Amino acid sequence: MGELQSALDALSGVDLDELSDGPLLDHVRELVVARNRITAALTRAVRRADVRAACEHDGAKTMQSWLRGHLRMAAPAAGRLVGQGRALDCLPLTEGLFTDGELDADSVEVIAAITEPRNRDKAAAQGIDLASVEAALLLVATHGSHRDLRIAVADYLAKLDPDGPEPDPTEERAFTMVQHPDGTWTVHGTLDPVGGQKLATALESTSAASRCAGDTRSRAQRDGDALVQLADNALATGQLPVLRTVKPHVIVTIGIDDLVDPATCPGAATTGLGATISAARARWAACDSTITRIVLDPDGLPIDVGRDHRVVPAHIRKAVELRDKKCVFAGCEAPRWYCDVHHIIEWMNGGRTSVGNSALLCERHHGKVHHGYRIERDDTAPPGRRWRTYRPDGTEILIRTPLLT
Structure with missing residues (x-):
């Protein structure tokens, strides 16, 4: 490990501006291979610790919790690392290419789907040689694109049980929103083919309606704006389900002095979900909204609540x-x-x-x-x-x- 640390120290000292384009691209390629090899070594070590329940040494219940608590790793990343280690027990060829740096962790995760218990059971019942399937998928992984690999795995899994019951599409759907300390949100989700097509069509329609001359937004920015616009449209109808006797609405709280101050006033307002925003953003939200005046006593307790004013x-x-x-x-x-x-x-x-x-x-x-x-x-x-x-x-x-x- 000492030699590895020394090599990493040497890498940080490389003057990239001295490299011409060809050598710079070669350098990037070599770094990707090195990253893959290090990730493979990490996955192997985590797997051994998982098998031996080494996390008990520090009083942790699982390797995922140990990775989160001791290495401050995000929960999804910790789960993927442990899961890939378990899958590689059944994928010796994949593990070999991963160790050599020819595969990255994303490709390993895609191939690992064939080792899930229900998929292994279906393959065994039909006399399918999992090693042959793995070898075929590795040819795609090493000669095609990542998308090609995902399509190949999806095709295999679909044909594994062609006569089985049609799955409930809602079981394939997941959506998470995580609010960060600065008030911004990260969105992550998975949709079934039909549900995804519905959302993509709605976003495309909404995005197209908001395009204007000189629009330089990226596709991701346009889709982000379109998603917020869809939420605006739904809220504006007034037909969303009632939450605790109150129609769903966005809440922003701001002092009257900051509200009327023309300055930006960062950190002057708070949202109903606890984020801190500027007075400028609060004025934007308040421009076409319902206003409620609340008078507070010196201890910050409400003593008078006025009527809502549209x-x-x-x-x-x-x-x-x-x-x-x-x-x-x-x-x-x-x-x-x-x-x-x-x-x-x-x-x-x-x-x-x-x-x-x-x-x-x-x-x-x-x-x-x-x-x-x-x-x-x-x-x-x-x-x-x-x-x-x-x-x-x-x-x-x-x-x-x-x-x-």
């Missing part, structure tokens, strides 16, 4: 929808039912809740306007072009008009 009443929203028809941000085609009603002069700064002081903005562009962009209505312009959009630097976003022929 910032934009239904009759004004209908009038704004009739006038604007869609998001007014330059180049955006998002339909009216995707949009919030934005106060051009914010209501907490004295802006009237009126048709004249309102504009439709989709969720994405509503956020832009609350973070530096600006919209203005120009009644002297022809219909359809009466809204102007300005960047934070004051320059106007202009949409090129095709020449008439």
Whole structure:
């Protein structure tokens, strides 16, 4: 291990800028092989510790819990490491290529599916030689892409029990959302083919409706915005199941002084799930929402709760929808039912809740306007072009008009 540490120290001292493109790519290739070999060695060691219940030495119940507690490893990573070690007991050829650095942990995880007890039992009942299946899959893994390997494994598993009962698709679905200390969320999930197709179609439709001229978002960013828009649409219907006698809604708490302060004021507000956000984001959320005034005593205890007040009443929203028809941000085609009603002069700064002081903005562009962009209505312009959009630097976003022929 001392020699390995010395080699790693030497690697950290390599001046990558001195390498030309070819040698730099060779260096990356060698590092990937080395990473695979180290991961294989780690998996082998974890497997031996798992078999011997070595974790009991430190009072831990399982190797997964030991990895999480002593090495601060994330639970999914610890579970994969232990699971792959167990699977490799049945996959000697795979273990050999993993040890040599020819396979990575992701490929091992895909192949490991054939060793799950129910799949091994089905193979044994049909007289299938698992070693032959492993060898065939390794040819795909070493000569094809990772996607090719996943397709090959899925095809094998599907044909393993062609006449079996159709599985409940909901059993294949899983979805997790983890909130981090800074308030952001990580989303991870698995959907069955039909469920995944439904979500992909909904995201594609919603994403396409929010595209505008000059949109430089990546596919991942567009899908993220589309997912939030789907949630907005569902919440706006008011038809979601009631939670503890109250319709589901997003909660943001902020002091009145921070709410009316035009500064960003980071860390001024909290969400209903405990995240800390800036006053700017709170004002964005409050622009088309229901406001409740709560007066607190010096100890922070509520002493008066006012009635809920809807910032934009239904009759004004209908009038704004009739006038604007869609998001007014330059180049955006998002339909009216995707949009919030934005106060051009914010209501907490004295802006009237009126048709004249309102504009439709989709969720994405509503956020832009609350973070530096600006919209203005120009009644002297022809219909359809009466809204102007300005960047934070004051320059106007202009949409090129095709020449008439």
